[in-house]
Amino acid sequence: MHRRAALALAGALLTLASGAARAQPGTPLRIILPVSAGSGVDTIMRAAQNDLSKALGGQAVVLENLPGAGGITGTAALVKAAPDGNTIAVVSNNHAVNPSVFTKLPYDSLKDITPISVIGSTPFVLVVNPTRLPARNVKELVALLKAKPGGYNYASSGNGTIIHLAGEMFVQAAGVDVKHIPYKGVGPQLADLIGGQVDFGVVALPAVQGHLKSGALRAVGAMGASRIASLPELPTVGEQGYPDVDVGGWFAVIGPARLPADQVKRIHDGFVAAFAAPDVKAVMARQENVIAPTSPEEAARFFASEEDRYAKLVKKANVHLD
Numbered sequence: 092m093h094r095r096a097a098l099a100l101a102g103a104l105l106t107l108a109s110g111a112a113r114a115q116p117g118t119p120l121r122i123i124l125p126v127s128a129g130s131g132v133d134t135i136m137r138a139a140q141n142d143l144s145k146a147l148g149g150q151a152v153v154l155e156n157l158p159g160a161g162g163i164t165g166t167a168a169l170v171k172a173a174p175d176g177n178t179i180a181v182v183s184n185n186h187a188v189n190p191s192v193f194t195k196l197p198y199d200s201l202k203d204i205t206p207i208s209v210i211g212s213t214p215f216v217l218v219v220n221p222t223r224l225p226a227r228n229v230k231e232l233v234a235l236l237k238a239k240p241g242g243y244n245y246a247s248s249g250n251g252t253i254i255h256l257a258g259e260m261f262v263q264a265a266g267v268d269v270k271h272i273p274y275k276g277v278g279p280q281l282a283d284l285i286g287g288q289v290d291f292g293v294v295a296l297p298a299v300q301g302h303l304k305s306g307a308l309r310a311v312g313a314m315g316a317s318r319i320a321s322l323p324e325l326p327t328v329g330e331q332g333y334p335d336v337d338v339g340g341w342f343a344v345i346g347p348a349r350l351p352a353d354q355v356k357r358i359h360d361g362f363v364a365a366f367a368a369p370d371v372k373a374v375m376a377r378q379e380n381v382i383a384p385t386s387p388e389e390a391a392r393f394f395a396s397e398e399d400r401y402a403k404l405v406k407k408a409n410v411h412l413d
Contacts, residue, residue, distance in 0.1 A: 120144075125166050127158040161188075161192075174354075179207065182343055213295050214295070214313060217293055220291065223291075229333065231311075244271070249274060258292060280292060285302060312326060
């Protein structure tokens with residue numbers, strides 16, 4: 092009996108030792124959001140928060156907004172966290188953009204994280220102020236821009252943002268001479284687009300749906316590879332002669348480096364289940380988000396390819412933030 096007890100105790104100690112860096116029962120899952128409250132990723136995660144908790148067996152899910160420096164502040168906090176499955180982050184395109192627009196980051200955006208899943212995407216649209224640019228499609232827009240080189244401008248939500256780079260992607264593909272006007276956020280960008288202070292720009296569809304319906308703005312092309320389900324009559328920019336224009340917003344789950352495989356699977360499966368819940372699917376459909384979770388391996392390849400793609404675009408556009 093003494094020998095059995097000793098063996099049992101040794102086994103228990105080994106189990107405790109091997110699980111010391113694992114998520115502990117009753118510990119909340121902290122999800123860092125490197126964005127402001129009310130932004131796209133924040134809205135998405137608040138819609139899925141309760142269902143994610145259920146999918147994780149009732150584990151509490153705490154969302155923590157840590158905005159700043161284009162997502163660097165929040166991601167820096169994530170990479171410093173213990174790889175125990177208690178802290179993860181939900182990031183967007185800026186995670187892949189930042190290595191190109193900042194000369195120095197406090198982390199390696201590929202080596203210092205554990206990819207878990209790219210959950211989905213949000214479509215971008217190319218819009219014009221119809222009183223400033225009476226174009227109804229991309230061909231007409233390019234013709235107007237080329238007829239008056241340097242005479243028009245496009246708005247973005249800020250220097251080095253994915254909205255800025257999406258605008259640059261179109262400008263470079265079309266070969267037009269226009270001025271970039273950066274704003275501090277999507278709200279000011281839209282306000283001046285609608286007010287006619289700027290002429291055109293790229294925006295995420297959820298932010299502009301009401302303005303398209305009212306006629307304050309006009310969409311001339313979808314920026315992704317596929318048409319948008321709620322706007323089936325709107326051709327993609329690629330279909331209209333610029334196949335290299337393919338960009339949209341995406342959101343992905345990452346953990347600190349060296350996150351154990353069982354924790355990666357647990358969190359991955361929890362997100363898949365949460366975003367498949369009927370109430371979350373309904374919210375995602377209203378927001379025009381396309382949900383298609385990837386595997387961790389697919390996410391790793393995606394991050395690397397996106398970094399490479401944006402690096403080339405940033406170099407062409409000569410965008411630097413420090």
